[in-house]
Amino acid sequence: MNADSPRKTLSVDLGERSYPIHIGPGLLDDGSLLRPHLAGRQVMIVTNETVAPLYLESLKRGLIGGAESDLDVRELILPDGEHTKTLASVERIWDALLAAGFNRRCTLIALGGGVIGDMTGYAAACYQRGVAFIQVPTTLLSQVDSSVGGKTGVNHPRGKNMIGAFWQPRAVLIDTATLKSLPARELTAGLAEVIKYGLIRDLDFLAWLEANMAALRELDDALLIDAILRSCTIKARVVVEDETEQGVRALLNLGHTFGHAIEAHQGYGNWLHGEAVGTGMAMAASLSRRLGWLDDDEVTRVTTLLEAAGLPLAAPSEMDAEAFIERMRLDKKNLDSRLRLVLLRTLGDACVHDDTPPTLLDEFLRDYPRT
Amino acid sequence: MNADSPRKTLSVDLGERSYPIHIGPGLLDDGSLLRPHLAGRQVMIVTNETVAPLYLESLKRGLIGGAESDLDVRELILPDGEHTKTLASVERIWDALLAAGFNRRCTLIALGGGVIGDMTGYAAACYQRGVAFIQVPTTLLSQVDSSVGGKTGVNHPRGKNMIGAFWQPRAVLIDTATLKSLPARELTAGLAEVIKYGLIRDLDFLAWLEANMAALRELDDALLIDAILRSCTIKARVVVEDETEQGVRALLNLGHTFGHAIEAHQGYGNWLHGEAVGTGMAMAASLSRRLGWLDDDEVTRVTTLLEAAGLPLAAPSEMDAEAFIERMRLDKKNLDSRLRLVLLRTLGDACVHDDTPPTLLDEFLRDYPRT
Numbered sequence: 001m002n003a004d005s006p007r008k009t010l011s012v013d014l015g016e017r018s019y020p021i022h023i024g025p026g027l028l029d030d031g032s033l034l035r036p037h038l039a040g041r042q043v044m045i046v047t048n049e050t051v052a053p054l055y056l057e058s059l060k061r062g063l064i065g066g067a068e069s070d071l072d073v074r075e076l077i078l079p080d081g082e083h084t085k086t087l088a089s090v091e092r093i094w095d096a097l098l099a100a101g102f103n104r105r106c107t108l109i110a111l112g113g114g115v116i117g118d119m120t121g122y123a124a125a126c127y128q129r130g131v132a133f134i135q136v137p138t139t140l141l142s143q144v145d146s147s148v149g150g151k152t153g154v155n156h157p158r159g160k161n162m163i164g165a166f167w168q169p170r171a172v173l174i175d176t177a178t179l180k181s182l183p184a185r186e187l188t189a190g191l192a193e194v195i196k197y198g199l200i201r202d203l204d205f206l207a208w209l210e211a212n213m214a215a216l217r218e219l220d221d222a223l224l225i226d227a228i229l230r231s232c233t234i235k236a237r238v239v240v241e242d243e244t245e246q247g248v249r250a251l252l253n254l255g256h257t258f259g260h261a262i263e264a265h266q267g268y269g270n271w272l273h274g275e276a277v278g279t280g281m282a283m284a285a286s287l288s289r290r291l292g293w294l295d296d297d298e299v300t301r302v303t304t305l306l307e308a309a310g311l312p313l314a315a316p317s318e319m320d321a322e323a324f325i326e327r328m329r330l331d332k333k334n335l336d337s338r339l340r341l342v343l344l345r346t347l348g349d350a351c352v353h354d355d356t357p358p359t360l361l362d363e364f365l366r367d368y369p370r371t
Numbered sequence: 372m373n374a375d376s377p378r379k380t381l382s383v384d385l386g387e388r389s390y391p392i393h394i395g396p397g398l399l400d401d402g403s404l405l406r407p408h409l410a411g412r413q414v415m416i417v418t419n420e421t422v423a424p425l426y427l428e429s430l431k432r433g434l435i436g437g438a439e440s441d442l443d444v445r446e447l448i449l450p451d452g453e454h455t456k457t458l459a460s461v462e463r464i465w466d467a468l469l470a471a472g473f474n475r476r477c478t479l480i481a482l483g484g485g486v487i488g489d490m491t492g493y494a495a496a497c498y499q500r501g502v503a504f505i506q507v508p509t510t511l512l513s514q515v516d517s518s519v520g521g522k523t524g525v526n527h528p529r530g531k532n533m534i535g536a537f538w539q540p541r542a543v544l545i546d547t548a549t550l551k552s553l554p555a556r557e558l559t560a561g562l563a564e565v566i567k568y569g570l571i572r573d574l575d576f577l578a579w580l581e582a583n584m585a586a587l588r589e590l591d592d593a594l595l596i597d598a599i600l601r602s603c604t605i606k607a608r609v610v611v612e613d614e615t616e617q618g619v620r621a622l623l624n625l626g627h628t629f630g631h632a633i634e635a636h637q638g639y640g641n642w643l644h645g646e647a648v649g650t651g652m653a654m655a656a657s658l659s660r661r662l663g664w665l666d667d668d669e670v671t672r673v674t675t676l677l678e679a680a681g682l683p684l685a686a687p688s689e690m691d692a693e694a695f696i697e698r699m700r701l702d703k704k705n706l707d708s709r710l711r712l713v714l715l716r717t718l719g720d721a722c723v724h725d726d727t728p729p730t731l732l733d734e735f736l737r738d739y740p741r742t
Contacts, residue, residue, distance in 0.1 A: 087458070087462065091458065098530065099529075126534050127533070128532075129523075129524060129532075129535045129536055151500065156469060158470075162465070163465055164497060164499075165500055165501065330472070
């Protein structure tokens with residue numbers, strides 16, 4: 001651990017279930033950040049084949065420390081990819097925990113991106129009706145999104161994240177140095193969620209992103225820490241207001257209804273989640289323009305920033321308006337068959353809109369640019 | 372609905388998640404008790420092949436009512452038995468919900484015994500990260516035990532209830548008339564849990580049970596309502612004090628550590644859960660005697676009452692002391708490999724004991740009567 005390295009800590013305030021998010025380069029092997037949050041001696045690190053060779057040993061070394069340790073640290077290395085985010089993978093985690101004889105005071109550590117985090121969190125939520133878990137997210141997307149807020153779960157052949165639970169981590173450790181090993185396309189996908197926070201709640205942050213996007217893509221450490229901290233702060237504030245997504249938390253789904261439709265139609269993994277959300281946000285901005293909420297200049301600010309991040313704007317040419325409508329109707333955010341969209345009332349202020357006239361929506365979907 | 376029929380209602384006070392327990396004969400087809408607790412139009416009744424022919428139509432009739440209804444009521448009939456309490460059965464529930472296009476405002480109704488209740492509750496806990504559910508327990512065991520307290524889950528080949536969640540119902544409807552169709556052996560098994568409440572917290576109730584056991588076994592309606600109400604009241608009080616089983620809730624496991632060992636060793640279903648708990652309580656009383664906490668007369672009161680309920684006292688002859696020790700070490704209540712037993716400090720006052728000397732325990736297990 002380098003004492004001079006910049007570090008920041010954010011506290012997510014959820015009463016008894018409050019937890020810290022530590023952000024900075026080179027945190028991964030600093031066991032002093034992890035050890036206070038272990039529930040007992042038994043620890044299982046869940047990771048995947050891509051991340052394990054890069055970071056598993058550092059994490060273990062930090063956790064166990066130099067001297068002899070009484071921790072019983074196990075590891076489970078799963079395959080990589082969105083297609084592995086299934087109940088069958090979670091069953092592998094449960095089987096490993098039971099085979100190791102782990103009890104209710106064990107701790108699961110998720111080392112990887114959103115897929116590993118969501119599955120490990122869900123495994124922790126339901127193992128013996130709930131055990132401790134810690135998130136160590138290694139992608140920008142999971143650092144600013146899935147590691148904050150307690151949403152865990154897996155996909156079902158009929159839809160994304162259909163099975164899951166709300167389960168809060170004991171701590172989140174965001175090591176920005178892990179982003180150096182992240183493919184550029186995945187960094188860009190993560191930036192979609194960062195931009196989202198500016199669009200829904202924070203016009204200043206949006207302006208800051210416009211000024212700093214190029215340097216962020218160059219992985220400037222101080223800027224990365226600031227962007228992640230601000231993203232997590234906005235998300236944490238929304239989550240605290242509405243832990244189980246009855247109201248304001250729905251705003252975090254800006255771009256996600258269109259985005260999920262694209263992901264599902266194109267097959268998960270062909271479009272990255274962040275890429276689909278990027279296009280979804282461009283679509284939400286465009287629809288907000290049709291409703292008279294944004295003007296042309298504001299829409300241009302949105303699309304310019306998305307492009308600067310490297311995100312796609314056009315919808316897939318394979319998807320016609322009917323394909324969008326059909327996929328969106330299946331989306332779980334659509335309560336009682338009513339289509340709910342998160343749109344922009346103005347930049348920095350999103351709202352839930354559930355009475356877009358069907359003809360207007362249909363026309364919009366037909367007109368929207370395709371690849 | 373017969374307005375003259377005796378009915379009682381208990382409120383389980385869990386803040387925002389508080390819910391009523393209605394108890395009485397013939398409640399099943401009284402839709403007015405159910406309808407206020409539905410989250411939306413979509414309702415799925417989950418039941419099994421034994422219960423469906425007896426009560427499914429009444430429940431549906433009550434729910435839908437005489438006039439036209441806008442409810443979308445579906446049903447899923449699963450096989451019966453403890454061996455069906457698996458993740459695969461819960462997946463069938465999730466598949467049915469998704470095939471029906473059910474959203475986050477759907478409601479699951481569990482119609483059946485503890486297995487149906489535990490699985491349906493778990494399915495509700497994790498469907499789209501949590502939807503509403505209502506318990507309609509049709510066995511005495513589930514009426515006084517699993518329908519109160521929010522424990523849901525399934526078994527794993529390596530142990531009972533290893534996968535699950537804490538998830539509270541919106542309401543519990545206990546129709547005592549369903550006990551008329553319950554096999555005598557299952558009624559007796561349910562009485563084990565009723566006796567447990569007296570032993571752990573309520574000496575008056577214990578005396579009341581001694582006076583009324585014969586009439587209870589004859590299914591006297593007023594006595595059944597009182598016994599169920601008192602059992603649920605004690606359990607609800609314990610659950611409110613300790614919702615996620617960090618402390619006092621452990622007392623509800625009186626007889627369960629020995630009992631689970633018997634069930635697991637004999638194969639689930641060969642001994643009913645309540646039967647194993649009955650023997651487990653006799654064992655706990657006997658061990659409490661060895662520790663000098665109970666005297667001979669008190670142990671006799673326990674065994675006499677268990678016998679009056681029709682419960683077995685002797686442990687299976689196939690299980691030697693080592694078999695007990697081995698099974699108990701796997702029990703999830705044994706944190707960090709320390710054996711924790713719920714014992715009786717005196718009648719009506721249970722405690723958790725985690726330092727029974729191994730030699731004393733071993734000697735006790737060798738001496739305890741076998742079938």
